[in-house]
Amino acid sequence: MKYTIITCSSAFSSIWKYTKEPDIDIKWAFKGSNSKILSFIRMTWFKHNLPMKKIWIHQDMNNLGSVNIVFDSGANEFLLKWIRDRNPDKRCILYYWNIMNDNSNLRIEKIRQMGYELWGFDFEDAKKYNYTYNSQFFCPSWYSDLDKSQPPSYDISFVGRDKHKRLQTAEKMVADLSSKGFLTSNLYFAAPKWYLALKNRKYKKILKFKEMLNQEISGKVLLDITDNGQSGYTLRVFDALCNGRKLVTNNTHIVHEDFYNKQNIFVYGIDSLEDFKVFLNTPFSFEKAKELNNRDVAHWLARFK
Numbered sequence: 001m002k003y004t005i006i007t008c009s010s011a012f013s014s015i016w017k018y019t020k021e022p023d024i025d026i027k028w029a030f031k032g033s034n035s036k037i038l039s040f041i042r043m044t045w046f047k048h049n050l051p052m053k054k055i056w057i058h059q060d061m062n063n064l065g066s067v068n069i070v071f072d073s074g075a076n077e078f079l080l081k082w083i084r085d086r087n088p089d090k091r092c093i094l095y096y097w098n099i100m101n102d103n104s105n106l107r108i109e110k111i112r113q114m115g116y117e118l119w120g121f122d123f124e125d126a127k128k129y130n131y132t133y134n135s136q137f138f139c140p141s142w143y144s145d146l147d148k149s150q151p152p153s154y155d156i157s158f159v160g161r162d163k164h165k166r167l168q169t170a171e172k173m174v175a176d177l178s179s180k181g182f183l184t185s186n187l188y189f190a191a192p193k194w195y196l197a198l199k200n201r202k203y204k205k206i207l208k209f210k211e212m213l214n215q216e217i218s219g220k221v222l223l224d225i226t227d228n229g230q231s232g233y234t235l236r237v238f239d240a241l242c243n244g245r246k247l248v249t250n251n252t253h254i255v256h257e258d259f260y261n262k263q264n265i266f267v268y269g270i271d272s273l274e275d276f277k278v279f280l281n282t283p284f285s286f287e288k289a290k291e292l293n294n295r296d297v298a299h300w301l302a303r304f305k
Helices: 010-016 036-047 077-086 108-114 123-129 166-178 194-198 209-216 236-241 252-256 273-281 289-293 297-302
Strands: 003-007 024-028 067-071 091-096 117-120 154-161 185-190 219-224 246-249 265-267
Touching (some): 003 010, 077 108, 108 117, 117 123, 166 185, 166 273, 185 219, 236 246, 252 265, 265 273
Parallel strands (some): 003 024, 003 067, 067 091, 246 265
């Protein structure tokens, strides 16, 4: 079965271009996705409902697979209808890789009426909005060429954008963990949007996906920050565990997962800070490797059947 993954966001496109799994065909929905200027013009074009929107749709979109999975970020109803109208006999899925927002431009009932199946990564949203849950995943090809030969340079690291006051949360978490013993940390925060860095010099440059991964694994432990209202897992869970790094997360749902291992995962808000030093200094356990591998993209796709 041929799966087509359709990405509409330039930020997420930077992840998908590193995906090399054989049964997945990655398509960029819109022209100019790699250009900030063209992306801004396109978004303005759709926002003001200008005519001839179809000129923005990439010509490669004319050849889709038997199962087409559109990721929510950057998608709009015009694109979804365009796909559905041209593929009436194919299976079309809208996958929420973000928590849903009641003010979203994607009207859930309208999309269902188009004939889309709705799936997503967040189990609380799945119950609230009545879509089908399919958990967060990773692609082995993302990690295949990372250099893990060098020992970690820091005790704990976080690399990402400062969304929803993550910087404040990260600093508090590290301060609390450090209260039981000094920690070396690498907190690398980029601006939520590239242009906001022009106003605030505390932000560092936005890294490419592979640069981000290499920065992350400079830590013995990766810090995972779940935004308020989110129960689904961030990619950092797998960035850590798939690369032999431990995890500190504030996502308490993780204790219910079959890949959960107390030796590898410290749950901030549940586990005692008194135990963190022991956690930091015990070896990484590969006991749950099989359960972890069940979260790769091949198993994720199989769960759509």
